[in-house]
Amino acid sequence: MIHVSRLRKVYGTGVVALDGVDLDVREGEVFGVLGQSGAGKSTLLRCVNLLERPTSGTVTVGGQELTTLGPAALRRARQGIGMIHQQFALLSSRTVAGNVAFPLEVAGVPRRERAARVTDLLDVVGLDGKAAHYPAQLSGGQKQRVGIARALAAGPKVLLSDEATSALDPGTTQSILALLKRLNAELGLTILLITHEMHVIKAVCDSVAVMREGKVAEYGRVAELVATPGSLLTREIFPLPESAPPGAVTVTFTGRPGEAILSGLVREYDVDVDILAGSLEEVGGVSAGRLRLRIDGTARAEALADLRRRGLVQEESAAREEVR
Numbered sequence: 392m393i394h395v396s397r398l399r400k401v402y403g404t405g406v407v408a409l410d411g412v413d414l415d416v417r418e419g420e421v422f423g424v425l426g427q428s429g430a431g432k433s434t435l436l437r438c439v440n441l442l443e444r445p446t447s448g449t450v451t452v453g454g455q456e457l458t459t460l461g462p463a464a465l466r467r468a469r470q471g472i473g474m475i476h477q478q479f480a481l482l483s484s485r486t487v488a489g490n491v492a493f494p495l496e497v498a499g500v501p502r503r504e505r506a507a508r509v510t511d512l513l514d515v516v517g518l519d520g521k522a523a524h525y526p527a528q529l530s531g532g533q534k535q536r537v538g539i540a541r542a543l544a545a546g547p548k549v550l551l552s553d554e555a556t557s558a559l560d561p562g563t564t565q566s567i568l569a570l571l572k573r574l575n576a577e578l579g580l581t582i583l584l585i586t587h588e589m590h591v592i593k594a595v596c597d598s599v600a601v602m603r604e605g606k607v608a609e610y611g612r613v614a615e616l617v618a619t620p621g622s623l624l625t626r627e628i629f630p631l632p633e634s635a636p637p638g639a640v641t642v643t644f645t646g647r648p649g650e651a652i653l654s655g656l657v658r659e660y661d662v663d664v665d666i667l668a669g670s671l672e673e674v675g676g677v678s679a680g681r682l683r684l685r686i687d688g689t690a691r692a693e694a695l696a697d698l699r700r701r702g703l704v705q706e707e708s709a710a711r712e713e714v715r
């Protein structure tokens with residue numbers, strides 16, 4: 392649905408915000424772009440609907456290469472791409488209904504049709520009864536629902552979400568994410584969202600790209616990356632204390648409880664295994680986690696080799712002897 396190829400954006404200031412980004416977002420998936428502040432996420436999102444002109448590279452949405460379109464064709468193409476914003480970007484002088492109707496007015500939809508469509512949209516986002524309210528009378532979550540209804544007004548195939556839940560409290564964030572997931576499932580809406588929050592990726596995303604300094608550092612399906620020892624995503628999802636004590640081993644596991652790995656090691660190699668730290672979660676329908684272990688005993692090396700063979704070892708800090 393969205394294909395981004397070799398995208399580069401160099402701002403007038405000389406800042407390289409995007410440095411050769413490739414992305415493929417499949418139809419009907421929720422795709423998250425995760426990264427710290429300054430990684431280039433907003434620039435990428437704004438390049439997808441060409442609010443920002445890339446310096447080079449191509450953007451194709453729904454089979455149409457936007458980077459080759461003239462202004463009129465681009466305006467039409469943008470009707471198929473809705474967008475929601477962190478600060479909602481509502482018109483304060485218009486009512487809820489007026490905000491949602493706005494893109495329909497611009498598109499020249501007749502008044503009666505517009506009114507019926509607005510009623511439907513407000514119903515879809517759970518805001519019936521609020522049509523005559525003004526944005527200032529709404530909570531943050533309700534404002535974002537208006538933003539979502541407005542983004543859906545023209546019946547887009549794609550929704551771009553620019554940190555849509557960053558300004559909301561945790562409970563409201565969950566309800567907005569649940570709404571996005573429902574729209575994704577019920578309307579087959581493809582969603583590309585940017586966030587700096589891992590919990591957003593965990594809650595709704597099928598696929599993820601981790602961005603660092605204008606580049607995609609890691610990219611794939613969430614369930615697969617979570618199952619990949621050493622992936623950036625496993626580090627982010629399963630945080631462990633920064634400093635590992637000498638001799639500690641960090642293992643990543645998936646699809647089976649950590650205890651089975653540990654009891655197997657103890658039985659087979661007669662080693663002592665201490666759990667120093669651990670984190671376990673259900674992500675993308677997969678049970679996965681990270682454990683930091685201390686393994687002691689005469690067969691320690693063999694036990695470690697076994698874990699390595701099974702691709703479970705993510706990190707080993709230097710053994711105590713080497714540290715001395």
Ligand SMILES: Nc1ncnc2c1ncn2[C@@H]1O[C@H](COP(=O)(O)OP(=O)(O)OP(=O)(O)O)[C@@H](O)[C@H]1O
Nearest residue numbers: 402404406408426427428429430431432433434435
């Ligand atoms: N209009 C602009 N002019 C010049 N530099 C810009 C502009 N917009 C962004 N940048 C720079 O481009 C880089 C990437 O910024 P961008 O906003 O895309 O990152 P981000 O990952 O979305 O971060 P944040 O979450 O803080 O917005 C940063 O170094 C930023 O200072």
